[in-house]
Amino acid sequence: EEHTNSNKNEVTRELSLTGSGSTDSGVRADSLDKHSNARWPRQNSLSMKEWDIPYDDVKIFEVIGAGRFGTVCRGSWHGAVAVKLLHVLPLSDDGSLLDTFKHEVSIFRKTRHENLVLFMGACMKPPRLAIVTSLCKGMTLYTHIHLRKDKFTANKSVLVAQQISQGMGYLHARGIIHKDLKTKNIFLESGKVVITDFGLFSVTKLCFGNNARGDSLGIPSGWLCYLAPEIIRALRPHASLLLPFSKATDIYAFGTVWYELLCGEFPFKGQPPESIIWQVGKGVKQSLANMQASRDIKDILMVCWSYRAADRPDFPSLLNTLQKLPKKRLARSPSHPVHLSRSADS
Numbered sequence: 361e362e363h364t365n366s367n368k369n370e371v372t373r374e375l376s377l378t379g380s381g382s383t384d385s386g387v388r389a390d391s392l393d394k395h396s397n398a399r400w401p402r403q404n405s406l407s408m409k410e411w412d413i414p415y416d417d418v419k420i421f422e423v424i425g426a427g428r429f430g431t432v433c434r435g436s437w438h439g440a441v442a443v444k445l446l447h448v449l450p451l452s453d454d455g456s457l458l459d460t461f462k463h464e465v466s467i468f469r470k471t472r473h474e475n476l477v478l479f480m481g482a483c484m485k486p487p488r489l490a491i492v493t494s495l496c497k498g499m500t501l502y503t504h505i506h507l508r509k510d511k512f513t514a515n516k517s518v519l520v521a522q523q524i525s526q527g528m529g530y531l532h533a534r535g536i537i538h539k540d541l542k543t544k545n546i547f548l549e550s551g552k553v554v555i556t557d558f559g560l561f562s563v564t565k566l567c568f569g570n571n572a573r574g575d576s577l578g579i580p581s582g583w584l585c586y587l588a589p590e591i592i593r594a595l596r597p598h599a600s601l602l603l604p605f606s607k608a609t610d611i612y613a614f615g616t617v618w619y620e621l622l623c624g625e626f627p628f629k630g631q632p633p634e635s636i637i638w639q640v641g642k643g644v645k646q647s648l649a650n651m652q653a654s655r656d657i658k659d660i661l662m663v664c665w666s667y668r669a670a671d672r673p674d675f676p677s678l679l680n681t682l683q684k685l686p687k688k689r690l691a692r693s694p695s696h697p698v699h700l701s702r703s704a705d706s
């Protein structure tokens with residue numbers, strides 16, 4: 361269809377060229393104008409349609425869970441989907457919320473990667489704001505680690521971390537900062553990592569930020585451990601939109617995920633928020649003294665948790681480091697013929 365349209369455009373252009381009696385340059389400007397007018401709005405509206413899902417087209421079933429910024433339901437839209445319904449307050453009806461939402465959704469829709477949840481579309485008619493994604497089948501890493509107490513071997517942890525680094529590396533290469541990387545936002549579908557909720561932080565905070573009252577700082581439980589020192593130091597009531605998120609703060613959060621995978625618990629376990637804020641803010645890290653792991657594995661933690669953002673690695677270099685880990689470990693195993701022959705080579 362796109363093809364016939366552009367053909368038609370060519371025809372109109374030719375007609376106006378022959379039909380007009382004005383100078384050469386004048387005609388060209390005119391036809392170019394027509395050309396662009398005919399072309400760009402159509403393309404824009406096409407792509408808008410792609411992700412503007414009419415709310416009534418989505419069948420909504422049971423609530424799966426409630427997060428910081430809304431309710432997640434199982435739904436159906438050309439198959440099983442997850443529908444994130446955002447809480448919108450009537451008073452935030454000044455258009456800026458919708459603009460932020462549209463902006464974040466426009467970022468979301470540009471993502472295509474194996475390890476990222478599939479964005480399918482959004483409902484954007486206030487007060488109904490919803491995001492429709494594919495429904496993740498497995499469980500989150502959080503459920504595996506903290507609820508089911510599943511143990512991840514070092515090799516399994518490395519495979520999971522590699523996939524997280526791949527998905528996150530892709531996001532960063534596209535200029536997208538996750539801002540909320542945590543084990544609750546990482547699904548494991550029969551060995552495959554699927555990352556969710558990237559880049560939606562501002563919308564979530566806009567919805568809820570307006571609701572916050574008084575001078576208290578509402579900190580959702582389990583959030584602090586993922587926050588880099590520079591974010592911790594910037595925490596104050598009502599300032600969540602100004603927090604200095606960056607690629608480096610995503611790396612810090614990855615460090616915490618890596619720690620959870622290896623140790624089965626959160627860093628600073630059992631300590632009150634005030635104490636965590638105080639320690640992280642001045643550069644104290646969770647001690648690794650009692651941790652059973654090789655030096656290489658602990659080094660990854662320490663470098664991701666670097667106090668200075670500039671000292672933290674990026675995802676491609678993390679991936680590189682992680683890819684070297686299992687080989688080294690397997691090479692030492694005498695029961696693995698492939699690696700035995702390799703070590704015989706070297």
Ligand code: ADP
Nearest residue numbers: 424425426427428432442493494495496544545
């Ligand atoms: P949080 O990430 O803090 O748990 P969310 O609002 O993102 O809060 O999610 C609420 C619940 O919905 C969680 O239990 C989460 O695992 C589940 N959920 C979110 N997105 C999906 C999805 N795409 N597929 C399946 N379940 C999901």
Ligand code: MG
Nearest residue numbers: 427544545557
């Ligand atoms: Mg989530």
